[in-house]
Structures are given as C-alpha cells and as structure tokens.
Amino acid sequence: MPDIIQLLPDSVANQIAAGEVVQRPASVVKELIENALDAGADEIIVHVKDAGRTLIQVTDNGCGMSPTDARMAFERHATSKIREANDLFAIRTMGFRGEALASIAAIADVELRTKRMEDETGTYLHINATNVITQEPAGCAEGSSIQVKNLFFNVPARRKFLRSSSTELKHIINEIQRVAIPNPDIAIALYHNNAPVYELPKANLRKRLMALFGKNIGQSLVPVESATSLVTLSGFVGQPRFARKTMGEQFFFVNRRYMRHPYFHKAVMQAYEKLLPPDAFPAYFIFLEIDPASIDINVHPTKTEIKFEDDRAIWQILYAAVRESLGKHSVVPSIDFDQEGSIDIPMPAKAGAFIPVPEIAVDPAYNPFNETASAPFRAQPETTPLERNNLRNWQQMYGGLESSRLEFDKTPDEEEPAVFTAPDFQFSGKKALQLKQRYILTPVKSGVMVIDQKRAQERILYEKFLEVLKTEAVASQQLLFPHTFELNPADATLLKEIIPDLAALGFDLREFGKETFIVSGVPGALDSAEPSEIVEKLLEEFKNSPVDARVRAREQIAASLAKASAINYGTELHNEEMDHLIDQLFACSSPNYSPDGKPAIAIVPLEDIEKYFGK
Helix, strand or coil: CCCCCCCCCHHHHHHHHHHHHCCCHHHHHHHHHHHHHHCCCCEEEEEEEHHHCCEEEEEECCCCCCHHHHHHCCCCCCCCCCCCHHHHHHCCCCCCCCHHHHHHHCCCEEEEEEECCCCCCEEEEEEECCEEEEEEEECCCCEEEEEEECCCCCCHHHHHCCCCHHHHHHHHHHHHHHHHCCCCCCEEEEEECCEEEEEECCCCHHHHHHHHHCHHHHHHEEEEEEECCCCEEEEEEECHHHCECCCCCEEEEECCEEEECHHHHHHHHHHCCCCCCCCCECCEEEEEECCHHHEECCCCCCCCECEECCHHHHHHHHHHHHHHHHHHCCCCCCCCCCCCCCCCCCCCCCCCCCCCCCCCCCCCCCCCCCCCCCCCCCCCCCCCHHHHHHHHCHHHHHCCCHHHCCHHHCCHHHCCCCCCCCCCCCECCCCCEEECCCEEEEEECCEEEEEEHHHHHHHHHHHHHHHHHHHCCCCEEEEEEEEEEECCHHHHHHHHHHHHHHHHCCCEEEECCCCEEEEEEEEHHHCCCCHHHHHHHHHHHHHHCCCCHHHHHHHHHHHHHHHHHCCCCCCCCCHHHHHHHHHHHCCCCCCCECCCCCECEEEEEHHHHHHCCCC
C-alpha cells in the first residue's frame, strides 16, 4: 500500500490559513489597519468598494518597507515582531506584518506600494493568489498603500456565503470603531464607494467617541478611573437614563486591543444593579492596562478573546470602579443631608457655661372643652372648602349601610340567590374572567390559565400585520409635517443602504444633508407612532442581527404596528370580546409570547391552588 500522507503545497496551506484569519472583508480591513498602526502611522485612509468585495485599499504614512522586507512580508511565518518564543509573552503590538499578508495574498489580487523615508524610490509589488507577478522600483509617497482586489476570487464557496453589502459594511464599520476608539491620536478616514463614512481627525477620547457615535453621547458619559498594582483601568461609562434597549456601544480594550469578555460585562451590568430596567444596556468604553505576561491573547485566531491570569480580582476592581464612578457623579441615589427639615444640632457650649433649662409655655386657664376659648399660642390649621363641607355633611358618609349588609346578617326571609358582582371581575360565556382590567382568567384541565390581554392582542395583531406586509403593497401615509432627524455617521451609512427596502414597505424617506434624513410618509397604520424612533430601533436591530434588511424591517414594522394598535391595560372587555380574543390568540402560530418575546400566557397549576387551602 503506498504512502498516503503528503506535505501540502504552500498555496493550499495559505488558503487554509486564510480561512482562519480572513473570514470576511472586515477581517482584511482589521489586519491592514493594525499593520499600519504598528508601522507608526498617525494617518490612515481606508477605501472600500462593494463592501470590500471589489476593492479594499489601506493607505498609511508609517515607516514603510525596504524592497526585501516588502517581499518577505508575504511569506508564511515571516514577521517583524517576534524573534524567540518568549516574545509571545510580551506582545504589545497589534498586527504581525507578514503572517496576515500571506493569508490575504492567497485569496485575492494584491498590490503593494511602499517607501521608507531614507529611500529615494519605493517598491511596487503585485501578487495574485500567492504568485508574485511583479516586483519593481516605483515612485510613491512615504509609508505603505496596499490594495486587495476581488477577495475570495479563487475560493468561490467562501465568496458565495458572504452576506449582503449592508451587512458586510456593518462589520467593516465595527472594525474601524474598534481601532479608532483606543487610538484617538491617529486620524482615520473610511470611504465606501467614494462616499465618506468617517473622517476622524486627531482628538481626545471624548471627542473621538462623539465623532463615532453622535454628539448626543457626549452628555451621557461619566469618567471611570482606577489604578492598582494588578491593572490600571480608565475610560467612560454611560448614565443609566441614556441606556438603550439593544447592545452596540459596549467596548473593552486591553493594552489598546479590543476584546470580548462576557465575565467582565457582568461586572459592569451588576454595577448598574437597580439603576436600569432588565432589558436595557448602558454604554461603556473601558480600557485596561496590564502586564502582557499575565494575559494570553492567542486564544482565538482574531485575538478578540483574551485569557487573564487573575480575572476574579479584575472583576472586583472593575465592579468597584464603575460603582464608585456612578456614585461620584450623582448617578447612584444618595442621602441628602442638606434638605429642608433636617435636625439642627447646636454646638456644645464651653466648659463651665450656664445652660438654661428648656421651658414650655403653658396656659393654665385653657379649657379644652371650650371651643371658643382663645389660645394665641396654638396654631389653628387652615381648612379647605372641601373639608368644611365634609364636616357639615358627615352623616352622609354612612348612607346605604342598611342596603349593603353582609349575607350572614340577613334573616332567612331576606336571603336571595348569591350573585358575584365585584367590580374587578367580569364573567364571559366561556367561563372567562377579567381581573383588574389587565388579565383574563379561564379554567383549563391542569388549573387556571392567565392571559395578559395587551400582550395577547399584540401577538394577534403582529401576525396579522406581518401577513399583510408579506402579501400586499403597503400604502404610504403622507405626514402633515415631515419629520427630520440626525444619525451618527455609521447609522447614516447603513440607513442609506436600506432606504430602497424601507420604501417598498411604505416609508417615504430621503437624505436631507450629510447625516440628516427627512421622513415625509410612513406605512398607513403608523401615523400615530414616532417615525424616527421606529427607524432608529430598526437600525439597532439590524446592526445586532445579521438578517436580510427587508425581512427585519417587515418584522419591526409589524411589531410597531401591533404595539401602537393593541388595547391598553385598564380597558374593560365584554364577554364577547374576551371570547373573541381567546379564539384569535390560539389561532396564532406562537400564542405563548408577544412579538418582543415576553410571555402572554401562564398556567397556575391546580396543585398550587390547593396548597392555599391546605389540601
């Protein structure tokens, strides 16, 4: 039997390595920007076309490379950062110029122009699928400019599974944010199809965050700082009143490198305990500076998951620092000792000083049974007209007691059939009962079923509206006064991508400036809702769930329509209405939950009811 184990060719090995490093166009942007940072650049310009499918170009003004280094950078296991294994435990740089470039060049057409400050001419290098096509001297600016064209052209399976342009652009924007936040001293620009998305000048951290996430975030940020022998912590956390229903503005950085860490996220969320509703998430931008020897950044190929030697201690430090920051800036409620009505404690007298005995003024001639008696030292409280009327007609407060005597006070001749007519309950023909004008109770085989009437109708209307949006053209209702709103650059770019999808759903939406939009029409049933809130919520859900924009838009609009149209708590339902609501609810595909996933039905088991009676 012949030998079957063989060494892979370099071209195949590079393609396999690229599958770990380059998952989508955003991965290329991340690697190239990190290489530019390590090259000492303070100005980075990123151009992408078709969300990176056609072109990704990253230009920097860093140190550049010599002709030999430019060629070696595309070889496997070639790097300028590591000389021995111990260097892995002292990594403070971002990219490893060489390893990522070899993976990128294996699945794309790459052109590099680079020049060092001391060289008279630069170097032009053209590599296609690992094959060097051209290497020659060329005139170019100092620094490096690398173009990645036709990504995954030789791996059609990977290219086929790329998402829509708006989704891929969202991932590119996320990578730009993760690099721009910890490096406010570096100017970064992002252009998509030659249209600017970000043009970030050098600034301090607060201004950089405002440029990335909008001007409104500036007023919500509270600084947080803590310095210990284990870790130095700094950054900003958001005030609870500015918390959002969806995640997206939560960032951890370790030695200026972005990371995900659910354990530390719990520490921050616990610091906001009792300050936030359970479905709200505060913004935070927290930077940890720690000895590289106490962390391991090579847990994940993208280096976004990091292990800590003593994560429990850092958890406690993080929790205490955030809690202290919220307290310092009067976010956590505190006791106010300066409020009116506080006790005035006199200062102690000098030793030997005479302290008079407190005296109480008493009128020995006062007669408490004489209402006309004068008592100048007694403050007579003022009475309102309503109180005076109650005093004059106090007998009427006990009217009707004879007609409402309890049943056991009646004589046998007075007994009548028992009828339960408490105002909080209403019976229907299906043995359904309305409780507190909020819940519907009905018996089932295993006990009592409790239905939340508002959530139940939201589910009914949601499925009805969703079916209409899928099958019919949605009419647009023109607004009497068009609504104008402003978005941050990233959200504005995403909204431009899905405007055609929103138009098909009945939104009359167009640009009204660089990052300003105007809504002139909405789907017919949304006239009572706030258009900008619906659009912003749609963008948040779209950013955090990689689904088709039109499908997500339909679901969001249907949910908004259902919430706007459902009955409110406190509405009394007649027998027929309760019966109809129950029938419609159980005709739904998912009757147990409202459109936002909250339970609409609960069953109280018969065993639990019997416990109250000691059975």
